[in-house]
Amino acid sequence: MSNADRRRQVQNIASYANPLLPGLYAWVATVGYPATAPAATALSRLTAVAALGALIGGCAIAPRHPTWGRRIGVLAFIALSVATWLLSGPNPSGKLDPLSAALGTVGWVLFAFGWGSLRKLGSVPEDDPNVVMGPALRSRHHRAGEALPVLALSSAGAVLVLLLAWRTTRPTHALFAHSVALLCAIWLVSAGGSIATDTARRDRRSPFERIRAAAAPLVGLALLLSLGLLWVLYRA
Amino acid sequence: MSIALLAAAAVWFGLGVYALAHREDVRALFGLMAGALSLSAATEMRRATTPKS
Numbered sequence: 001m002s003n004a005d006r007r008r009q010v011q012n013i014a015s016y017a018n019p020l021l022p023g024l025y026a027w028v029a030t031v032g033y034p035a036t037a038p039a040a041t042a043l044s045r046l047t048a049v050a051a052l053g054a055l056i057g058g059c060a061i062a063p064r065h066p067t068w069g070r071r072i073g074v075l076a077f078i079a080l081s082v083a084t085w086l087l088s089g090p091n092p093s094g095k096l097d098p099l100s101a102a103l104g105t106v107g108w109v110l111f112a113f114g115w116g117s118l119r120k121l122g123s124v125p126e127d128d129p130n131v132v133m134g135p136a137l138r139s140r141h142h143r144a145g146e147a148l149p150v151l152a153l154s155s156a157g158a159v160l161v162l163l164l165a166w167r168t169t170r171p172t173h174a175l176f177a178h179s180v181a182l183l184c185a186i187w188l189v190s191a192g193g194s195i196a197t198d199t200a201r202r203d204r205r206s207p208f209e210r211i212r213a214a215a216a217p218l219v220g221l222a223l224l225l226s227l228g229l230l231w232v233l234y235r236a
Numbered sequence: 237m238s239i240a241l242l243a244a245a246a247v248w249f250g251l252g253v254y255a256l257a258h259r260e261d262v263r264a265l266f267g268l269m270a271g272a273l274s275l276s277a278a279t280e281m282r283r284a285t286t287p288k289s
Binding site for chain 2: 146150153154156157158160161164165167168169170173176177180181184187188191192194195198210211213214216217218220221224225228
């Protein structure tokens with residue numbers, strides 16, 4: 001066997017292991033564990049084993065048949081895992097302790113990344129036979145100096161909000177707090193990104209026009225702050 | 237001003253989630269609403285093109 005063949009074989013094994021190992025971990029942590037509990041039904045155990053088979057089978061055939069590999073290794077595996085959770089009882093998440101659930105979530109995230117593909121090391125995109133040749137595309141705007149600080153500010157705010165959600169001790173409110181915090185964090189990063197990119201553009205509007213464009217939320221904010229002040233004074 | 241509103245929105249959201257964690261639901265609602273309005277104002281202000289009428 002030549003060196004090139006050996007290298008190809010190692011690459012095949014690596015591409016096979018990328019989604020398989022995190023998938024196995026996610027399966028053991030979040031599907032296999034509830035399915036092996038004494039209260040689990042026989043049908044849920046069957047779907048759990050079928051999910052494991054779909055994962056291994058999908059990963060095995062993916063290098064030769066990528067479409068079917070993804071259909072079996074991703075769609076069938078997830079569908080059978082969901083079926084296992086549904087069939088294993090009214091509250092399958094209750095069978096997992098928070099640490100196992102969190103580690104299982106990490107496994108599922110790694111599984112999702114494992115199915116992605118990266119550009120091969122040393123390959124040049126322009127060498128692809130399907131590449132459309134033409135003049136290089138240049139950016140229409142230069143990045144403004146304050147773009148990075150704005151993005152850093154919004155990211156720091158998003159992290160702060162996400163961290164504060166962990167202080168919620170009420171179990172019924174904890175999930176809601178995390179959902180709200182995640183929504184706020186996404187919105188903050190998204191708004192920070194758009195503000196950072198917009199700072200580079202030449203704004204044709206005057207400062208008065210810009211404030212007028214934001215009149216509705218600014219008036220709403222002023223009204224809300226006034227109500228808050230009145231509420232504080234009333235309670236004092 | 238939009239950057240100040242962005243920072244204010246982050247603070248309001250933080251206060252809202254903090255209040256939610258400390259069983260102060262009214263303050264949490266207030267903080268989240270103020271954060272949403274601040275962030276909305278910040279993005280509307282920085283929008284480079286004039287909105288279509």
